[in-house]
Amino acid sequence: MTIPTDIANTIVDPTAYADGDRVDRAFAQLRREAPLEMAQPDGFDPFWVVTRHADILEVERQNALFHNGDRATVVTTIEADKKVREMMGGSPHLVRSLVQMDNPDHFAYRKITQGALLPQNLRALEARIREIARGFIDRMAEHGDRCDFARDVAFLYPLHVIMEVLGVPEADEPRMLKLTQELFGNADPELNRAGKSMTDVDEGIASLQSVVMDFMMYFNAITEDRRAKPREDLASLIANGKIDGEPMGHLEAMSYYIIAATAGHDTTSSTTAGALWALAENPDQFARVKADPSLIPGLVEESIRWVTPVKHFMRTATADAELAGRKIAKGDWMMLSYPSGNRDEAVFEDPFTFRADRTPNKHVAFGYGAHVCLGQHLARMEMRVLWEELLARLDKVELDGTPTRMVANFVCGPKSVPIRFKMH
Numbered sequence: 001m002t003i004p005t006d007i008a009n010t011i012v013d014p015t016a017y018a019d020g021d022r023v024d025r026a027f028a029q030l031r032r033e034a035p036l037e038m039a040q041p042d043g044f045d046p047f048w049v050v051t052r053h054a055d056i057l058e059v060e061r062q063n064a065l066f067h068n069g070d071r072a073t074v075v076t077t078i079e080a081d082k083k084v085r086e087m088m089g090g091s092p093h094l095v096r097s098l099v100q101m102d103n104p105d106h107f108a109y110r111k112i113t114q115g116a117l118l119p120q121n122l123r124a125l126e127a128r129i130r131e132i133a134r135g136f137i138d139r140m141a142e143h144g145d146r147c148d149f150a151r152d153v154a155f156l157y158p159l160h161v162i163m164e165v166l167g168v169p170e171a172d173e174p175r176m177l178k179l180t181q182e183l184f185g186n187a188d189p190e191l192n193r194a195g196k197s198m199t200d201v202d203e204g205i206a207s208l209q210s211v212v213m214d215f216m217m218y219f220n221a222i223t224e225d226r227r228a229k230p231r232e233d234l235a236s237l238i239a240n241g242k243i244d245g246e247p248m249g250h251l252e253a254m255s256y257y258i259i260a261a262t263a264g265h266d267t268t269s270s271t272t273a274g275a276l277w278a279l280a281e282n283p284d285q286f287a288r289v290k291a292d293p294s295l296i297p298g299l300v301e302e303s304i305r306w307v308t309p310v311k312h313f314m315r316t317a318t319a320d321a322e323l324a325g326r327k328i329a330k331g332d333w334m335m336l337s338y339p340s341g342n343r344d345e346a347v348f349e350d351p352f353t354f355r356a357d358r359t360p361n362k363h364v365a366f367g368y369g370a371h372v373c374l375g376q377h378l379a380r381m382e383m384r385v386l387w388e389e390l391l392a393r394l395d396k397v398e399l400d401g402t403p404t405r406m407v408a409n410f411v412c413g414p415k416s417v418p419i420r421f422k423m424h
């Protein structure tokens with residue numbers, strides 16, 4: 001059996017993710033009727049859709065059997081894949097970051113920044129992050145009683161934090177935000193570089209490629225600067241990082257910056273915007289976390305589960321394998337659906353209800369295993385600090401219009417969250 005074409009088309013359709021319900025319904029049906037099955041949406045090669053929490057963990061745990069880099073890491077049409085391979089000398093990837101690597105490279109490259117992002121090393125940053133959070137909350141108060149929480153706060157605060165950690169000057173933040181939105185929002189006519197619906201494959205790939213080139217040009221200059229004058233920032237670690245005693249390759253270094261400068265804020269911004277949206281719709285939850293700040297770490301976890309800003313990653317089987325009783329063949333492509341894993345009824349009670357006090361909350365939004373999100377501790381810390389500061393001042397919040405989501409099927413979340421609020 002293969003997944004019915006309408007469902008297969010839905011789970012790769014950027015507009016279904018913008019709709020929210022449409023994609024949730026498709027995955028709920030798959031979990032019930034075909035939890036691990038082959039899909040072949042129009043224009044795509046077939047791939048397994050891994051919808052259950054347990055199966056996602058099982059694939060991620062076996063990183064030698066299920067590779068990241070052998071085929072595209074993000075679901076891609078046959079035509080787009082062909083185009084990228086033509087441009088990249090046979091490689092299915094436009095960049096070569098940790099996400100596209102497997103061992104031994106993955107381990108060696110990950111080691112370069114891993115230490116800096118561990119909780120014990122991030123602790124020294126907490127006071128500064130709190131100061132940044134307070135600055136954004138003051139700016140929110142200056143809006144009076146209405147703002148677009150996504151655009152006015154949630155997109156800007158994690159951006160500022162990661163750019164400071166990375167070492168990008170504040171003046172360049174609007175450029176980094178625009179490039180990130182153009183990259184992840186390539187299917188969104190309001191966000192992509194062309195400013196229109198992207199139906200032509202050549203145009204779509206050219207647009208992505210030009211965004212990647214702009215990032216590379218920018219970070220090339222940063223590399224030269226940090227090689228000459230290293231500082232205490234992530235950019236210096238990348239610029240001076242060595243693999244087997246040699247400086248890392250140019251494509252690898254550029255890709256390292258790009259993933260930190262994009263995944264390092266867009267995900268956290270989406271989660272923060274989605275959390276306030278959920279609190280505005282659930283005044284009982286808002287009242288509870290406001291009255292009891294010890295619930296804030298739970299609010300953070302639940303908002304990460306709720307939004308799940310990374311919608312999928314692909315894996316490729318390196319050998320014939322068995323998963324949940326199904327035979328996976330060497331070379332098979334597999335979609336790990338994080339939003340589906342995070343709504344899995346077998347793991348989460350009332351998965352479609354937002355509960356700040358959900359315990360346990362073993363979501364898979366950060367992935368799992370060797371590739372588990374490198375920035376998870378930073379993301380958690382900056383969101384906890386923001387809520388500690390914001391909930392202390394925010395007395396009332398409600399939606400002031402209908403929020404919207406980005407049109408995308410990879411990394412995405414709310415685009416606009418208009419609110420009316422009272423602060424002191």
Ligand code: HEM
Nearest residue numbers: 098099264267268310365366367368371372373374375379
């Ligand atoms: C990888 C989610 C924030 C940097 C990942 C993966 C997911 C993810 C699902 C893939 C994991 C896997 O394949 O198992 C998220 C979410 C975030 C977030 C939900 C916020 C709520 C951040 C931040 C940074 C970051 C703040 C900044 C440093 C990375 C990097 C990788 C990664 C470098 C690649 C790791 C590897 O392949 O070894 N993230 N992320 N992420 N994330 Fe995050």
